[in-house]
Structure formats: structure tokens, C-alpha cells
Amino acid sequence: MNTRDAMWQVDRLVQLAAAVAGLACTGDLLAEDLGVWSSSEFDYVELGARYTRSSVLMPQKRNPYALSMVRGATSVLIGQATGLLAVQKSLVRERQR
DSSP states (O other), X not given: OOHHHHHOOOHHHHHHHHHHHHHHHHHHHHHHHHHHHTXXXXXXXXXXXXXXXXXXXXTTSEEOHHHHHHHHHHHHHXXXXXXXXXXXXXXXXXXXX
């Protein structure tokens, strides 16, 4: 066991952030697939009105807004996990001085 690990217990937090980001990436892929499957080209899935919004240019067309929110939240989680890693790196560097 490294002395840094004994003093700084951020490894579990980093592992948790990585696991959450990994799960979010899986949700992102599912949201992308659902968006493709609900398009007019495939029409395998029909999303409820609660999860769609009308298009600005074509009001009769419904865009999968909820799926876009899932995909955007995934990007935010990936950014936060990366920020946590950057903070951990700076903490380790400060502690070594």
C-alpha cells in the first residue's frame, strides 16, 4: 500500500465517478439507438408526447427532446469525472512537495 493511498482516500471517489460516467455512456448509446429507431426511416419505436417536442421548422414533426437531454447529461458527467481526475492530480502533486 502506498502512503499516498493511506493519506488521500480519493481513489474510491474516482472509481465511483468513473462508474457513473460509464453507466451514463451506456444510457447515451441507448438514447442514440432509440432516437434512430423512432425516426421516420425506421419507425420501430414510438415515443410518447411527454418525451418529444415539436420541431421549430415543421410543427407536425416531433423531436425526441428527452433523449437529447440524456445525451447532454452524459457529456456533463464525463466532464465532471475528468475534472475530478484533474483535481486529484493536483492534490497528489501538492502532497509530494
